[in-house]
Amino acid sequence: MNNSILVFSDLDGTLLDHHTYSFSAAVPTLSKLAERDIPVIPTTSKTYSELKQIRKDLGLHTPFIVENGAAIFIPVGFFTNQPQGTIEKNGFWIKEFSKPVTYWRSLLDQLKTDFDGKFNHFANMSTTEIVDATGLSDAQAQLAGAREYGEPILWLSDQDTKIEFLNALEKLGAKPLQGGRFLHLSGECDKGKALIWLTELFESTHSETKYTSIALGDGQNDVAMLNAADIAVRILSPVNEPPTLTKENEVYTTKRFGPEGWADSLNQIIFNC
């Protein structure tokens, strides 16, 4: 039996700096992982459109998980055969876990009277409003707006009303997830389910290899992924407390923020330095 590692990494606030979106501190570690043939699998709330550019910037040719686990994109040919349950589109084998975004937007429309002015959401926001809420550039904000599966909601009111709003959404069958800046509205999918599905796919296609999954994340929308991984790394965040996990063993919390903490932890766990 061979042993191998899969790295599932959140992007915003984890591999990318929360404020500047820079990943320069992680570059030497990304190179070492590539040399060792250890896949880094971006696992993010971001869209396919955003990932197209970010993968280029990061130099990654690996599968990736978008919109908080709503879909897994696997480059065609990454595995010998097309995995069961995937569709082929734009050079990717895609495993979808969510209904399309139009469905979730229709649920929000039902709550607009009861929660008038208390929230905004991407389909309703101009590029400028998305820029203001995220700190992204105009071009990046346009890509972020190209949702296929889930809808980010910007909460504008108090915490008590937010709980009523979350309850109302759950009654409609939605499973809202809190990210660093946005509430993400989608179906019964999360980063943890996607991690498990993809790890099982690696194991079924490489039957002689035992995979250890390492997940890294800084926010509430990373909890399912961190709990599901063999090793969980909570990346220190400048804006929120480390997420609370049910997993007890093999849980690490970095001392530094974002990509610095990302590099520190993987260097320690994988490269013993």
Ligand SMILES: [Mg+2]
């Ligand atoms: Mg994050």
